[in-house]
Amino acid sequence: MVNMKNLINKFRSSVWLYPVIYSLVALILSIVITFIDKTYTDELSYFVNGIFYTTPALAQTVLGIVAGAFITIATFTFSTTMVVLTMYSSQFTPRVVENFLNNETTMKSFGIFVSGFIYAVTSILFIDVSVDGNLILAASVGVVYVIVGLTYFILFIHSVSTHIQASDLILRLHLEALDKIKEYRDFIKESKIISEDGMLEIAKDKNALKVFSPSDGYIQEIDYPRLQKLAENHKGIFCFKKVVGQFVSTETRILTIYDKGQEAFDEKVVDQIQKCVIIGNKKTQAQDFSFTIQKIVEIAVKALSPGINDPNTAIHCLRIIGVLLRDLADIKKGYVILKEDDESGFIIYEAFDLEVLLYDAYNQIMFYGQSDASVVVEGFKSLKFIKAKASGENRNTLKAYSENLFEKLMSNAYGKFEYSKIIKEYNDLIND
Structure with a gap:
C-alpha cells in the first residue's frame, strides 16, 4: 500500500503528469470531432452556425498553422523553463527547483502546448480530402485550442516573471511551511507528549524488538494510521526515535517494538511495519x-x-x-503518544x-x-x-x-x- 502511495506521489510530482493527461484528452477529442464530422454534420448544422464549418482543404491549412504555432510555443516554453531552473540552482538552491516544476500553471502550460500539437496533427491525419463538399468542425476547434493556448502562454510568462523574484519564492515557501506547521500542531493537539523518563517507564519490563530501515535514504513519510492499527492488532508499543527528514541506512534502527511477549512479531509483521515508513533518495515536504x-x-x-x-x-x-x-516554540520536547482510549497497543514517536x-x-x-x-x-x-x-x-x-x-x-x-x-x-x- 505504501509502495503504491510512493508511486502515486512520484507520478503526481512528475513533470509529465499534465502533458500526458492533456495529450490523451486531445487525442480523444480529435477522434470524437472526426467521428462527428463524418457522421452528424447535417444534424449539427441546425444548431451550429455555418461560420464554424470549413472545407477539408482549408481545415488542413488551418490545423497545420495550429500545429506549427503550438510546437513553436512549446519549444520556447521548454527553453525558458531550462533557463529558470538553471537560475534557481545557481542563485537560490537546487532544492527549490521542484517548487517551480510542481507549479500548476507551469505544468498545465506544458500540457496545453503539447496536447494542442497532438490534436492538430491527429486531426490532419483523420481529414478525408477525397470527399467533395464535405464540411468539418475540426479546424474551428483547433482555433479555439490556439486561443486557450495563448492564454496559458501569457499566464506562463507571468508565472515565470514572479517565480524568479526572491521575495515571491520566499513568500511561497513561507506559506507552504505554515501549512505544514499547522498540520503538525493539529496532530500534536490530538495527542499527549511525555518526557524521556516517561517513555522509559512505559517500556520498562517489556520485551524489545528492533526494526531496521528497509533501505538507505531519507525518511519521507510515515503512515501513522496504518501503524496504529498494526500496534492495536498486535498489542505492541511502537517507539520511533527518528523523525521525518532524517537520513537512515539499513543498519539504522528506525523503531523499537515493546511488548509483554504475548504476541509474536514474525518477519511478515516486521515487513508490514517497514512498508509503513517511506524511504527515498531525497527529502520531501509531505510531512517535513x-x-x-x-x-x-x-x-x-x-x-x-x-x-x-x-x-x-x-x-x-x-x-x-x-x-x-x-x-513551534510552545510545543514541549519529548515523545508524542498516539493512542486510542483503552488500547494496549499504540505508537510513541519523537517530537521535533x-x-x-x-x-x-x-x-x-x-x-x-x-x-x-x-x-x-x-x-x-x-x-x-x-x-x-x-x-x-x-x-x-x-x-x-x-x-x-x-x-x-x-x-x-x-x-x-x-x-x-x-x-x-x-x-x-x-x-x-
Missing part, C-alpha cells in the same frame, strides 16, 4: 516542514555568498524563519526538538553572515520573535542557544557603533 525551512536557510546562505552579495535577502529570510519557528530546529535554521546563516553586523542584529531580532511564544522550557533552550551564538560572534572585530547595536539586541533578547 523543516525541509521547507531548510530551503529558506539555503536561499539566505546563497544570498550571503561573495558571488551574489545580497544581505537584504538573507535578512528577510531570518525574519521569515523567526515567524515560522515562533509557531526546538534546540535542533534552532541549530539547523540559524547556524549556517549566522556563520556566513557574521562579518555583516546588520545580519547579526537581525538574527537576534528573529530569535526574539520565537521567544514571544516560547514555553518556559523552550525559553531556557532559546537563552542557552543565544548565549552560545553570541559568544562565537564576539570573536569578530566590529566597529563601536555596530558592537553597541548587537549588544542592545542581545540584551533585549536575554533579559526581556
Whole structure:
C-alpha cells in the first residue's frame, strides 16, 4: 500500500503528469470531432452556425498553422523553463527547483502546448480530402485550442516573471511551511507528549524488538494510521526515535517494538511495519516542514555568498524563519503518544526538538553572515520573535542557544557603533 502511495506521489510530482493527461484528452477529442464530422454534420448544422464549418482543404491549412504555432510555443516554453531552473540552482538552491516544476500553471502550460500539437496533427491525419463538399468542425476547434493556448502562454510568462523574484519564492515557501506547521500542531493537539523518563517507564519490563530501515535514504513519510492499527492488532508499543527528514541506512534502527511477549512479531509483521515508513533518495515536504525551512536557510546562505552579495535577502529570510519557528516554540520536547482510549497497543514517536530546529535554521546563516553586523542584529531580532511564544522550557533552550551564538560572534572585530547595536539586541533578547 505504501509502495503504491510512493508511486502515486512520484507520478503526481512528475513533470509529465499534465502533458500526458492533456495529450490523451486531445487525442480523444480529435477522434470524437472526426467521428462527428463524418457522421452528424447535417444534424449539427441546425444548431451550429455555418461560420464554424470549413472545407477539408482549408481545415488542413488551418490545423497545420495550429500545429506549427503550438510546437513553436512549446519549444520556447521548454527553453525558458531550462533557463529558470538553471537560475534557481545557481542563485537560490537546487532544492527549490521542484517548487517551480510542481507549479500548476507551469505544468498545465506544458500540457496545453503539447496536447494542442497532438490534436492538430491527429486531426490532419483523420481529414478525408477525397470527399467533395464535405464540411468539418475540426479546424474551428483547433482555433479555439490556439486561443486557450495563448492564454496559458501569457499566464506562463507571468508565472515565470514572479517565480524568479526572491521575495515571491520566499513568500511561497513561507506559506507552504505554515501549512505544514499547522498540520503538525493539529496532530500534536490530538495527542499527549511525555518526557524521556516517561517513555522509559512505559517500556520498562517489556520485551524489545528492533526494526531496521528497509533501505538507505531519507525518511519521507510515515503512515501513522496504518501503524496504529498494526500496534492495536498486535498489542505492541511502537517507539520511533527518528523523525521525518532524517537520513537512515539499513543498519539504522528506525523503531523499537515493546511488548509483554504475548504476541509474536514474525518477519511478515516486521515487513508490514517497514512498508509503513517511506524511504527515498531525497527529502520531501509531505510531512517535513523543516525541509521547507531548510530551503529558506539555503536561499539566505546563497544570498550571503561573495558571488551574489545580497544581505537584504538573507535578512528577510531570518525574519521569515523567526515567524515560522515562533509557531513551534510552545510545543514541549519529548515523545508524542498516539493512542486510542483503552488500547494496549499504540505508537510513541519523537517530537521535533526546538534546540535542533534552532541549530539547523540559524547556524549556517549566522556563520556566513557574521562579518555583516546588520545580519547579526537581525538574527537576534528573529530569535526574539520565537521567544514571544516560547514555553518556559523552550525559553531556557532559546537563552542557552543565544548565549552560545553570541559568544562565537564576539570573536569578530566590529566597529563601536555596530558592537553597541548587537549588544542592545542581545540584551533585549536575554533579559526581556
